[in-house]
Amino acid sequence: MSRAAAVVLSVVAVLALVSAEDPYLYFTWEVTYGTIAPLGVPQRAILINGQFPGPEINCTSNNNIVINVYNYLDEPFLLSWNGIQHRKNSWQDGMQGTNCPILPGQNFTYHWQPKDQIGSFFYFPSLGMHKAAGGFGSLRVHSRLLIPVPFDPPADEFTALIGDWYTKDHAVLARLLEAGRSIGRPAGILINGKSGKDAAGKDDPPLFTVEAGKIYRFRVCNVGLKTSLNFRVQGHTLKLVEMDGSHTVQNTYDSLDVHVGQCYSVLVTADQAVGDYYVVASTRFVKQVQTATAVLRYVGSTAPPSAVLPEAPSGWAWSLNQWRSFRWNLTASAARPNPQGSYHYGSINITRTIKLANSRTRVDGKLRFALNGVSHVNTDTPVKLAEYFNVSDGVFKYNLIGDVPPAADAAVTIAPNIITAEFRTFIEIVFENPEKSIQSYHLDGYSFFPVGMGPGKWTPESRKAYNLLDAVSRHTIQVYPRSWTAIMLTFDNAGMWNLRSEIWERHYLGQQLYVSVLSPARSLRDEYNMPDNAIRCGAVVSLPLPPSYV
Incomplete structure (x- = not known):
């Protein structure tokens, strides 16, 4: 072969690699009911492939994730992917405003990519109060091999899904809310579906096993319904390396506040005497503290963990100051x-x-909860489908709320709450919390920059204290009692996206809205067409498809 021919073949091979489609990972999930008793009370749960929590998705940036979900429940079901941005593809978002539910006895195949994303996330069931019954699991997105990670590979990785838990059936909780009542306090706290002790108070078998001298990565997500939690490891420090999909400056903490919907990655060095130690998750900002523990065991340990748990912080000012210490790692690749x-x-x-x-x-x-005087209700036709098929006039109205809150004593309207945002504009959103309880907000389809927090009401003068250099890009943020939080983002992801309270009873009773981001070009460059397998319901069942994007 001539040298010129060899060069041509080499170029062709490189082009083939460049144009090759990203790898596919295939999953088949069967969603069923099952009986579990994580707090010693037998109760009905939602299992995926018989598991609680559900199977872990372990993938790499840009992988094609294909999940065929079979619904064997006696009620409709949907899954959503907390923190996955679904670039140009809100069809895979799995919220009630974007997708028709999977009916009992039917299946649906999700196909999405963690496009240009890395980090720690989770999935959860998005309809009704299903999240209170399980159906959630962890989702790890690793960096591609060619992309450097700003820390050495750990000896192993552990997932810690922490969250509050109710022993009431999810249907009972839904009936309480429909009757105008609160779901009240949780029955306890779980770590990976376990409280840590049996009915006699004996420790469960170790959840985590380490070797002395090695470093381990813990991916910690608060998958609960309403309670902020503090996470810590007895006798060990936590080096923060990632949160909600962004590498951080690697500060070290004794404990971390993890608010509902948030995920953190920490490195824990096994640098203590060989023995057993408690991993602890306990409630924050509530009068009655509840705690779950899990045993971390050193290989060769014969010593039980100390009964003296490390103390949790008190007050929300500590938590605010911890948030102020978080910084984006500006030198790391993502x-x-x-x-x-x-x-x-x-x-x-x-x-x-x-x-x-x-x-x-x-x-x-x-009881109802609202944003700017509108308490959202879902529609029989998902608002994304109504918009796509151009029948929104019969389903919802845009922009029932303005860009500023109404007077505190203004009447609340119960209606679908959909606002519009101009494509590719840079917007500031200020969350104002006049209540005594902490709030947590998530925006599907986006990461944003939380640039400021403070007590009282926000004013334009508040911008002087913004972090405009290295705020950590993330998808879920807290708002402290009688305080404000400001975020910035570019609305560059076309679709219909849910902005919601992660406090699930508030979400269920109206504290959410949808943001419609339309591309004027109607181009595949900006948004995908509705998938061929998309489920139809409501007003669009028999309508012809709109013209395809090109």
């Missing part, structure tokens, strides 16, 4: 080889400021 900090969000002009205030009220004697 899912691409360019440094994370190459995106200078602080130098982009804000085109719109949206202030959203949560409220708790009663309408016709029943």
Whole structure:
């Protein structure tokens, strides 16, 4: 073979590799009921392939994830993927405003990519109060081999799904909310579906096993319904390396507050005497503290853990100060080889400021929660499908709320809450929390920059204290009692996206909205067409497909 021919073949081979489709990972999940008793009380749970929590998805950035979900429940079912951005593809979001549910006895195949993402996430059932029955699991997205990670590979990785837990059946909890009542306090706290002790108070078998001198990565996610939790490991420190899909400056902490919907990665060095130690998750910002433990065992241990648990912090000021210490790692690569900090969000002009205030009220004697005076209700036709098929006039109205909250005593409207955002504009959203309880918000389809928090009400003067350099890009953020939180983001992901309270009873009773981001070009460059296998329901069942994007 001539040298010229060899060069041509080499170029062809490189082009083939460049154009090759990203790898596929296939899963088949059967969703069923089962009986579990994590707090000693037998109860009905939602299992995936017989597991609680569900199977772990362990993938790499840009992998094609194909999950065929069979619904063997006696009620409709949907899964959502907390933190996965679904670029151009809100069809896979799995919320009630974007997808028709999987009916009993039927199946649906999700197909999505963690496009240019890395980090720690989780999936959960999004309909009704299903999340209170299980159906959730962890989702790890690793960096591709060619992309450097800003820490050495750990000896092993562990998942710690922490969350509050109720022993009441999820249908009972839903009936309480429909009757205008709260679901009340949880029955306890779980770590990976276990409280840590049996009915006699004896420790469960170790959940985590380590070897002395080695370093381990813990991926910690709060998958609960309403309670912020503090996470710590007895006798060990936590080196923070990632949160909600972004590498962080590697500060060391004795414990971390993990608010509902958030995920953190920490490195734990097994640098203590060989023995057993408790991993601890306990409630924050509530009068009655509840705690779960799990045993971390050193190989060769014969010593039980000390009964003296490390103390949790008190007050929300401590938590706010911890948040202020979080910084984005500007020199690390993420899912691409360019440094994370190459995106200078602080130098982009804000085109719109949206202030959203949560409220708790009663309408016709029943408990409701609202954003800017509108308490969201879901529609028989998902709002994304109504918009796509151009029948939204019969389903919902855009922009029932304005960009500023109404007066505190204004009447609350119960209606679908959908706002519009101009494609590719840079927007500031300010969450104002006038209530005594902590809030947690998540925005599907996006990561954003939480640039500021503070007590009282936000004013334009508050911008002077913004972090415009290295706020950590993430998808879920807390708002402390009688305080505000400001985020910035570019609405560059076309679709219909859920902005919601992660406090699930508040979400269920209206503290959420959808953001419609339309591309004027109607181009595949900006948004995918509705998948061929998409389930139809409501007003669009028999309608012809709109013209395809090209």
